[in-house]
Amino acid sequence: MNQTFYVTTPIYYVNDVPHIGHAYTTIAADVMARYHRSAGREVRFLTGTDEHGLKIDKAARAQGMRPIQLADQVVERFRALWKRLDIRFDDFIRTTEERHQRVVQRLFSRVRERGDIYLGEYEGLYCTGCEEYFTETQVPDGRCPLHQRPLERMKEKSYFFRMSRYQEALLRHIEEHPDFVQPEIRRNEITSFIREGLRDLSVSRTSFSWGVPVPDDPAHVIYVWIDALANYISALGWDGSDSGGELFSRFWPADVHLIGKDILRFHAVYWPTFLLSAGLPLPRRVYAHGFWTINGEKMSKSLRNVVEPHALIDAYGADAVRFFLLREVPFGLDGDFSHPALIGRVNAELANDLGNLLRRVVTVAEKYTRGEVPTPGAREGLEQHLVEVGLRAVKESAEHLENFQFHRALLSIWELVREANRFMDEAGPWTLHKEGRLERLNTVVYDALESLRVIGVLLHPFMPSTAEAMLSQLGLRPEQAELSRERVARWGGLAAGTLLQKGAPLFPRIEPERAQSLLGQFAPAAQEAKPSQPPPEKPQIAIEDFQKIDLRVGLVRSAERIKKSDKLLRLMVDVGEAEPRQVVAGIGKAYTPESLVGRRILLLCNLKPAKLMGVESRGMLLAAGPGGERVVIAEFAGDLAAGESVH
Numbered sequence: 186m187n188q189t190f191y192v193t194t195p196i197y198y199v200n201d202v203p204h205i206g207h208a209y210t211t212i213a214a215d216v217m218a219r220y221h222r223s224a225g226r227e228v229r230f231l232t233g234t235d236e237h238g239l240k241i242d243k244a245a246r247a248q249g250m251r252p253i254q255l256a257d258q259v260v261e262r263f264r265a266l267w268k269r270l271d272i273r274f275d276d277f278i279r280t281t282e283e284r285h286q287r288v289v290q291r292l293f294s295r296v297r298e299r300g301d302i303y304l305g306e307y308e309g310l311y312c313t314g315c316e317e318y319f320t321e322t323q324v325p326d327g328r329c330p331l332h333q334r335p336l337e338r339m340k341e342k343s344y345f346f347r348m349s350r351y352q353e354a355l356l357r358h359i360e361e362h363p364d365f366v367q368p369e370i371r372r373n374e375i376t377s378f379i380r381e382g383l384r385d386l387s388v389s390r391t392s393f394s395w396g397v398p399v400p401d402d403p404a405h406v407i408y409v410w411i412d413a414l415a416n417y418i419s420a421l422g423w424d425g426s427d428s429g430g431e432l433f434s435r436f437w438p439a440d441v442h443l444i445g446k447d448i449l450r451f452h453a454v455y456w457p458t459f460l461l462s463a464g465l466p467l468p469r470r471v472y473a474h475g476f477w478t479i480n481g482e483k484m485s486k487s488l489r490n491v492v493e494p495h496a497l498i499d500a501y502g503a504d505a506v507r508f509f510l511l512r513e514v515p516f517g518l519d520g521d522f523s524h525p526a527l528i529g530r531v532n533a534e535l536a537n538d539l540g541n542l543l544r545r546v547v548t549v550a551e552k553y554t555r556g557e558v559p560t561p562g563a564r565e566g567l568e569q570h571l572v573e574v575g576l577r578a579v580k581e582s583a584e585h586l587e588n589f590q591f592h593r594a595l596l597s598i599w600e601l602v603r604e605a606n607r608f609m610d611e612a613g614p615w616t617l618h619k620e621g622r623l624e625r626l627n628t629v630v631y632d633a634l635e636s637l638r639v640i641g642v643l644l645h646p647f648m649p650s651t652a653e654a655m656l657s658q659l660g661l662r663p664e665q666a667e668l669s670r671e672r673v674a675r676w677g678g679l680a681a682g683t684l685l686q687k688g689a690p691l692f693p694r695i696e697p698e699r700a701q702s703l704l705g706q707f708a709p710a711a712q713e714a715k716p717s718q719p720p721p722e723k724p725q726i727a728i729e730d731f732q733k734i735d736l737r738v739g740l741v742r743s744a745e746r747i748k749k750s751d752k753l754l755r756l757m758v759d760v761g762e763a764e765p766r767q768v769v770a771g772i773g774k775a776y777t778p779e780s781l782v783g784r785r786i787l788l789l790c791n792l793k794p795a796k797l798m799g800v801e802s803r804g805m806l807l808a809a810g811p812g813g814e815r816v817v818i819a820e821f822a823g824d825l826a827a828g829e830s831v832h
């Protein structure tokens with residue numbers, strides 16, 4: 186196995202302050218870095234900022250600043266956020282640093298020495314938002330497909346990179362290294378893009394000067410994407426030679442570039458062809474995750490729905506935010522952010538499952554084993570089962586993390602959390618105490634405490650402060666050695682006689698009043714929104730009329746798309762009956778199926794069943810909004826039981 190691990194995030198543009206999209210990639214990278222550290226590898230985790238290019242230049246001017254002033258300001262915002270989110274990077278690179286610019290020039294020169302750079306003229310439609318040219322066929326309406334703004338026609342002398350030369354070599358590389366672009370759907374996208382034919386790439390600009398000059402021709406600045414991508418090796422101090430210098434030879438090629446799907450082509454086509462030309466090894470993996478929408482809508486300044494991470498941390502704490510982002514959506518897929526969903530997970534999984542487990546086990550130990558870790562006796566079937574579940578969680582959570590399946594890793598850990606809660610119910614320490622079966626009582630308390638230790642270690646990469654608080658309550662000092670995967674894989678790591686230190690509850694429940702106030706605080710845009718059409722007035726009804734309606738809290742157990750429909754989803758909803766009900770809902774444009782699982786929706790249960798696209802629906806999910814992408818479901822923020830009647 187590889188004994189080093191090099192993980193990177195994109196370097197973020199400084200024309201904008203950080204939002205949860207940026208936080209998402211960075212948290213994922215931090216979890217990977219922490220996990221690999223705990224597995225004993227030498228880890229390098231790099232993040233940073235992308236500060237050159239026309240976009241930054243324009244944004245700075247608009248605010249009456251020089252670009253470097255704007256960059257200096259915004260970089261501090263990023264750093265402050267990473268600090269609050271407990272992001273432990275090893276290096277932070279800024280593209281305006283000398284150490285970076287030097288490497289960009291070296292790389293450019295090396296590619297030029299290979300005969301892969303020539304001078305030509307470029308004319309095209311340019312989007313400063315993307316820092317990219319488009320062809321007329323790509324954009325028949327002359328607008329940027331991403332930013333929807335009219336493109337600018339630009340013509341300039343430009344250096345070109347012979348990207349076309351590397352088409353076959355790159356295809357072969359992807360074929361031979363199926364892990365190179367992940368997930369699979371992204372690999373397919375990239376292979377078809379390459380098969381359509383790679384054209385030479387314009388890699389310099391003369392229309393502005395905020396960038397790294399082309400060596401020997403300073404009228405040109407190097408294309409901002411080449412500048413930006415080079416950060417992955419400039420931060421390792423690549424010295425221009427094949428071996429590359431100390432850090433480079435130790436950590437390159439990167440084990441993974443974590444990115445959002447928006448910048449896949451730059452990482453899976455431009456960057457590798459550049460490296461091929463330079464004769465440098467390609468990164469082992471480029472993993473593109475999906476995009477977050479907010480209550481089903483695209484996150485954008487004009488919709489005033491950008492989720493500001495500092496406010497989220499103030500409201501819920503850094504660990505809850507870290508947990509939610511990785512638990513809610515399978516890495517690789519798009520997902521939807523909503524406060525009710527976040528509150529639901531804090532209450533159900535963090536407060537009820539995890540927080541309660543710690544509190545009840547430590548309380549029992551205080552009462553019956555003098556607040557210390559007892560010496561266990563012989564294990565019975567019940568304990569053996571707990572140990573099995575514990576060891577399985579250790580193994581499976583690691584496997585899922587190796588595959589970037591963060592939500593699955595958390596699910597594996599939660600199997601142990603739930604099992605440990607069940608174990609406490611079934612083993613009944615209070616009865617054992619009453620009956621004077623002290624040896625058995627000691628075994629039960631020991632194994633319950635030991636499962637908490639295992640959970641603490643496994644959770645550490647995801648929620649470092651929470652895990653450290655858990656381990657300190659168990660009387661451990663959460664240092665590197667305690668956190669090692671090797672130790673956690675051996676049941677019995679807690680030493681008898683260790684003094685416990687009961688502390689504050691991990692996650693207090695968010696009670697309904699607090700939930701309501703949070704929803705109000707975070708919903709200014711919604712409050713100001715006008716209904717798409719004023720609803721027509723309807724005749725009054727009596728309370729008896731309303732009582733005919735069977736409205737219930739429905740807990741969404743699973744959800745999937747209905748084939749051949751982009752709008753319809755098939756949900757299995759628990760409404761307190763023996764079996765969940767199948768419900769068809771037309772919300773597929775606004776919500777991904779995965780984002781609905783675990784939510785508490787409002788379901789009309791006694792509507793006559795109907796068939797939609799051949800699928801029977803036994804109930805109607807309530808929602809509001811103009812429809813399509815802009816529909817918002819009604820849901821409960823509190824922890825209500827499935828099937829609770831609504832009145």
Ligand code: MSP
Binds near residue numbers: 198235
């Ligand atoms: N500067 C370039 C990247 C250069 S890397 C050599 C850039 N910067 S960015 O500030 O726009 O950040 C883009 C990245 O932010 C995405 O790839 C993704 O990691 C993250 N996200 C931005 N918005 C997002 C969502 N709505 N959802 C999830 N992640 C998002 O592009």
